[in-house]
Amino acid sequence: MSLDSSSSTEESTEADAPRVQSDLDRKINRLFPGVVVRKDLVKAVKGNAIVPTYVLEYLLGQYAASDDEATIQAGIDAVRKILADHYVHRNQSELVKSTIRERGRHRVIDRVAVTLNEKDDVYQAEFANLGIKGVLVEPVTIKAHPKLLTGGVWCICDIEYFHSDDPRFVPWILGSIKPIQLSNFDFEGYLAARREFTTDEWIDLLIQSIGFNPEMFGRRAKLIQLVRLIPFVERNYNLVELGPKGTGKSHIFSEFSPHGMLISGGEVTVPKLFVNNSNGRIGLVGYWDVVAFDEFAGKKKRADKALVDIMKNYMANKSFSRGVEALGAEASMVFVGNTSHTVPYMLKHSDLFDELPESYHDSAYLDRLHHYIPGWEVDTIRGEMFSDGYGFVVDYIAEVLRSMRNLDFSDRYTAHFKLGSEISTRDRDGIHKTFSGLMKIIYPHEEATRDEIEEILRFAIEGRKRVKDQILRIDSTMSNVKFRYSDNSGTWHDVTTLEEDEYPAYYNQRVPREADDSSAEAGDAGGHRNDRAGASASEPVSTTEAVPNAVVLLEGHRDFLENQRGVSYDSLLLPYLRGASELTIVDPYIRLPHQGRNLVDLLALLASAKDAADEVSVTLVTKAETGPYEQAHLLMLNDIQESAAAAGINFTVAWDETIHDRSIRADNGWTILLGRGLDIFQKGSGSQFDLAARRQEFRQLVAFGVTYIRGEASR
Incomplete structure (x- = not known):
């Protein structure tokens, strides 16, 4: 039996077996009794009721907020009966x-x-x-x-x-x-319980509360999901997310909170949104914490100029006019829409706001946006991504977030970092509001380390930089901004967007980048560089000795960011392995089917790059699988060995239970240290018709680092 068939058998068995609680689930139930619910129960009770998630979880929170299976089943039965007797179809x-x-x-x-x-x-x-x-x-x-x-x-x-x-x-x-909403809660108890969780545990709890399985998301992907919550916890926060269809852009704003209103972008009018002058009635911004505009994109969509003008004023000043009277409101504004082109296409031909209606493709309007979520980084929602773990009952977490709208955490980074003086007041406001929102969501107890603060500060800066960089393409009269911050040692750190690192030629083609000044260069020399697509802790050393025709190879360290695309073994590894006749791959985790396929991809690349008359010896040093899948593991490696032999690759396996680090050593003098081994790609959809399944450069990466070391050739 192959490992693939073993895996599918395991999945079907687990689907039928009683669910086993994780350590995190047990901790969640212990510290938040009565306000958490198992997230897969919503599907169990929903049936054909067209009702928001928060309504169902409101009922489940009353009857099934427990980790006792008997209580849960009784609660499900009770909620089903309530829906059958009282929900109106x-x-x-x-x-x-x-x-x-x-x-x-x-x-x-x-x-x-x-x-x-x-x-x-x-x-x-x-x-x-x-x-x-x-x-x-x-x-x-x-x-x-x-x-x-x-x-x-x-x-x-x-x-x-x-x-x-x-x-x-x-x-x-x-x-x-x-x-249907929670009437009260114990905020101090919420903070006390938060202190019992590590940061990773707390983020996973929040992701499960949204309804997703945290194991399917990397750190950056989790932060993107949490940014979607900021409008609920931050007053007058202006957020935009544009990206492909099916990524769940509007889900949170329609299902997550009783304090949010999702409306179609085509249904927006001044009376509905702000004020009806004929009767003086205040619109949506006066009653809802969040007003989200669905299907906002569309170049040909028409918009009322008066609406655009009043919206720009409200987004900037938190006020709007009713005749001669000025009124204020606290509603956050969210704009979500679909893109029809890839990121490099938009960068080459226009900008990342290309899909917006013409009336909103305006620098004055766009400058009011605090953060741009890169929707193209968000994976298409698949069934396996939903959680069956425990998370907050959504009306509970919705009330928690709402209670913190009065707080301001925007200055919590100032003890460690300082924003560059070139950053304008409006840019600074956008960064501060995003930073404050993420702090309140992740660190409501205000106990974050310096590194944790830096992580969300960089993320906040990147989101505002994405907005500003696109505005510079639209309005050449606006001055360029260098988005950076310094630490207490005086070292400056530049911040780039992921698409800037991936497509520098297109990203910068219309806005020439200013040369770094001496202070920035001095800062980078004293600390880490922030060119994340090819950064090095020390300046990379160019070398051409191993490869003819002046092919330049870099000796040093490179970091790659989560969700980055355009990377393959062909570009990452093969240039350093050409000419080698013997290689040793050290990777303790070549066990699962996708890990075996990664190895096969590399072997196939080596086979296609060598002369057909030559042979290459490859030794895999790895750990042995034990337990019920030991035989399947051996069969997988045996299949790889037989397949590689036909292509001129002599593949052997050496077992070593003590290894941890991952590397590739070649007899041409190169050693490659791989932080994650060959497992650098995110799990895809699994469809055989997905281009990413055929070409590695179309896949999204997990965060990892690689170090290239030039040494004496092995003998």
């Missing part, structure tokens, strides 16, 4: 109305929107799925829940029926109404 609305009439009173779960009937001076509710209108609502209810006036809120309601001969009389009577 549109195609069953007449049956529900009949139930209310016959019983006289019935509880329903529905989306409720309230309007003011000025003629009769009364508030009237409309139930989206039930299909009834004109239901009277007491003014005291509106005072307690003003969001009912802003397009609809999911609620649990008691509805009564009373018939009258008066044709103007509405027979439906609202007995009670309760919006």
